[in-house]
Amino acid sequence: MIRTIYWDNNAVVMIDQKALPLQETYLTCKHYEEVIKAINDLTVRGAPAIGVAAALGIALGALCIESGDPEGFRTDFYRICERFAATRPTARNLFWAVEKMKKRFAESASLSPARRKEALVAEAIRICEEDSAANRAMGRHGRSLIKNGDTILTHCNAGALATAGYGTALGVIRAAREEGKELHVFVDETRPVLQGARLTAWELTKENIPATLITDSMAGSLMQQGRINLIIVGADRIALNGDTANKIGTYTLAVLAKEHGIPFYIAAPLSTIDLSVQEGRAIPIEEREGEEVSCYHGVRTAPAGIKVYNPAFDVTPHRYITAIITEKGIATAPYGESLQRLVAAQAFG
Amino acid sequence: MIRTIYWDNNAVVMIDQKALPLQETYLTCKHYEEVIKAINDLTVRGAPAIGVAAALGIALGALCIESGDPEGFRTDFYRICERFAATRPTARNLFWAVEKMKKRFAESASLSPARRKEALVAEAIRICEEDSAANRAMGRHGRSLIKNGDTILTHCNAGALATAGYGTALGVIRAAREEGKELHVFVDETRPVLQGARLTAWELTKENIPATLITDSMAGSLMQQGRINLIIVGADRIALNGDTANKIGTYTLAVLAKEHGIPFYIAAPLSTIDLSVQEGRAIPIEEREGEEVSCYHGVRTAPAGIKVYNPAFDVTPHRYITAIITEKGIATAPYGESLQRLVAAQAFG
Numbered sequence: 001m002i003r004t005i006y007w008d009n010n011a012v013v014m015i016d017q018k019a020l021p022l023q024e025t026y027l028t029c030k031h032y033e034e035v036i037k038a039i040n041d042l043t044v045r046g047a048p049a050i051g052v053a054a055a056l057g058i059a060l061g062a063l064c065i066e067s068g069d070p071e072g073f074r075t076d077f078y079r080i081c082e083r084f085a086a087t088r089p090t091a092r093n094l095f096w097a098v099e100k101m102k103k104r105f106a107e108s109a110s111l112s113p114a115r116r117k118e119a120l121v122a123e124a125i126r127i128c129e130e131d132s133a134a135n136r137a138m139g140r141h142g143r144s145l146i147k148n149g150d151t152i153l154t155h156c157n158a159g160a161l162a163t164a165g166y167g168t169a170l171g172v173i174r175a176a177r178e179e180g181k182e183l184h185v186f187v188d189e190t191r192p193v194l195q196g197a198r199l200t201a202w203e204l205t206k207e208n209i210p211a212t213l214i215t216d217s218m219a220g221s222l223m224q225q226g227r228i229n230l231i232i233v234g235a236d237r238i239a240l241n242g243d244t245a246n247k248i249g250t251y252t253l254a255v256l257a258k259e260h261g262i263p264f265y266i267a268a269p270l271s272t273i274d275l276s277v278q279e280g281r282a283i284p285i286e287e288r289e290g291e292e293v294s295c296y297h298g299v300r301t302a303p304a305g306i307k308v309y310n311p312a313f314d315v316t317p318h319r320y321i322t323a324i325i326t327e328k329g330i331a332t333a334p335y336g337e338s339l340q341r342l343v344a345a346q347a348f349g
Numbered sequence: 350m351i352r353t354i355y356w357d358n359n360a361v362v363m364i365d366q367k368a369l370p371l372q373e374t375y376l377t378c379k380h381y382e383e384v385i386k387a388i389n390d391l392t393v394r395g396a397p398a399i400g401v402a403a404a405l406g407i408a409l410g411a412l413c414i415e416s417g418d419p420e421g422f423r424t425d426f427y428r429i430c431e432r433f434a435a436t437r438p439t440a441r442n443l444f445w446a447v448e449k450m451k452k453r454f455a456e457s458a459s460l461s462p463a464r465r466k467e468a469l470v471a472e473a474i475r476i477c478e479e480d481s482a483a484n485r486a487m488g489r490h491g492r493s494l495i496k497n498g499d500t501i502l503t504h505c506n507a508g509a510l511a512t513a514g515y516g517t518a519l520g521v522i523r524a525a526r527e528e529g530k531e532l533h534v535f536v537d538e539t540r541p542v543l544q545g546a547r548l549t550a551w552e553l554t555k556e557n558i559p560a561t562l563i564t565d566s567m568a569g570s571l572m573q574q575g576r577i578n579l580i581i582v583g584a585d586r587i588a589l590n591g592d593t594a595n596k597i598g599t600y601t602l603a604v605l606a607k608e609h610g611i612p613f614y615i616a617a618p619l620s621t622i623d624l625s626v627q628e629g630r631a632i633p634i635e636e637r638e639g640e641e642v643s644c645y646h647g648v649r650t651a652p653a654g655i656k657v658y659n660p661a662f663d664v665t666p667h668r669y670i671t672a673i674i675t676e677k678g679i680a681t682a683p684y685g686e687s688l689q690r691l692v693a694a695q696a697f698g
Contacts, residue, residue, distance in 0.1 A: 217598025249566025303370035
C-alpha cells in the first residue's frame, strides 16, 4: 500500500513525489513552513492530497502557536490558514480543508489551548482518513462502469499519490481489478511535469496492473484506432453545473472522447465541488513558471528568449462529461441537480 | 538564412538538429553511410529534408562505387538506394527522392561511369534546390490564408529545418510576415522528440517572429479560449483522397480545430503525395523506440518495466482538412480531384 501523506508523532510525513519514480523517499515535516514549501514545489500534489496536506500542515502550525490568550491564538491560527490558502489557487480541496480546520477551530473555542491543539490535530487526521475512505467508496460505485477486458485511458495522476491513499480515477481502476476484471491502462505522460510517466506509471507497475505509457499527443490516435473503451480522470475543482477543472490536457481528451463516442468519466470526492462557483469559467486557473516547459532536469530544451504559456489546468464543460463518480454515488446530467443531491446526502450522513 | 542540408565539395553538409537549440553545429558526411545514420538518428528529419538527404546521400554513394562495368555499377547503385529506402517508412518524400535518383540513373545509362556519377550528383543538387524553391512557391500561395493580426498554431517542425530551406508550414508563415502581416505563432513542443520546442522555437526566435511555446496538451485550451485563428502543419505522406500522415498529435489538433470551427491547413510539396495510396489507412506508420518517451537526456522519467507505445505519426482524415497548400496552388475538397489536378499541372510544367 502506498502511503502518500500521514500524521506521525507530531510531524507530517509524505512521500517525495519529485523524487519518484527513481527514488522512494519520505519527507518528515516538523514545521508547517516545510509543508507549505512541499505543496508549492509539488513534493505533494493532487487536489485531494493538497487538501490533506493543508489540514495536517495547519494542525502542525497550531502546535507551534505559543500565544496563550484566545485572541493571539486566533490571529496566529488564521495567519497560518491564509498561508496555506495562498499556496495553489485551483484545487478546491485545499480551500475546503482550510475551511474545515477553521470550523473546528471555531467549535473548539471553549477548550484550553492544549486541548484545542489536540482537537485540531484530531480533525486533520480525520480529514486524512476520510479522504482515503472516500476513495474506496468511489471505487465501489465507479467500478460498475468498467467492463471486463476494457482498455482505459487516464491522464496525470489521480491515484494513491494524489490523495491520502487508493486514488480517485486510479481508485476506480483498482476497485475494478480487485473484483477480478481484466483491464489495460494507457497512461498519458502528462507534460510538463510528467505526473503520468513518473507517478501513475509507478503506481500501476507497483501493483502489476497492465499499463502502457504514451505521450499526451498519442491519445487521439489510440481513440481513432478504436483501442480505448473509456477515459477516467480526476478533478481539481468542479463547478455546480458540472464543469470540471483538471490537469491541462483533460479538455482535449474530452473533445476526443466526444468525437469517438467514448465515455468520459471524472472521479472526485465531493470536497472537490465548489458550491460557490456556478460554472467553469469562474474557476481560477494556475499559471506556473515557464521553465517547467522549456527545461528538463536543468537542461534547456527550448532556445533562450522564447516565451512560454504554462497553465496547469483547463476546464472541461459539463456537456463532455458522461458521469462524475463520487463517494456518495455517480452523478449524471443535469449535474446542477445530481451534484446537489449527492452533497446533500453527504451533509445528512 | 538557415541552411539545413546541401552538397559541398563531394560531401553532404547538414546542420545537426539533435544539437539544436543549444548548439549550431554542422556535420560533414563524406560517405553515404554517414547520411544513412544521420537520417536514422534524426540528425536530419522532416519529410522533405529526408528526401533531399536521401538524394544527396545516394549521389555520395554513387561517387564511391568502384565497379567499372555497367552491371556491377547498377547492382551497387540499387543496393545503396535500398539502404536509403529502409531508413524511415512514413515520409513519402524519401521514396519519391529514391525513385527520382533511380530514374536519373536509368536515363544516364549511356554515359561513362564518371559522367554518370556527375549526372547523379547534379540530379541530387537539383532535388535540393527545387525543394527550397517549392517552399517559396508554397509560401506565395498560402500566405493569402493568413490575415493581418492572426494567431497561428503549429505542431512539430515544418520549417527551414524540415526542408532544404524556408519551410512548408513555417514557409507560409514566413511569407505572410514578409508581406508585412503582424502575427503570433503558438508552438506545440511536440513530444517525444520536442521538434517544436527545439527547432521551431529556434527558427522563429532567430527571425524575430513573435512566438510562444506550449506543451501539446495546451493547444485545446487555447482554442477553447478563442485564441487561435488557424492551424498550419506539414505532412509526411498524403494519400490520394487527402488523408494526411504527419507528426503524432496532428490528428488531435484537427479534431480540436473542427470542434472550435478553426481552419486546419496542411502545407506540403507535391512530392509528399503518394499516388499509390488511396486512403490514409494504407500509410505505414513508423513506431520508434520507447526510450524516446521514457527517458530524457539519459535520465529515466518513467519507472523501469513500464511498456511504451511510440508511434511517430498519425493520420488525419481528409474531412478535417480545410485545404492543402502546395507549390502549384491550394487544394480543397474533394481532394481526389484537386490533388490530381495539381500533380498533373506539375508534370506538364
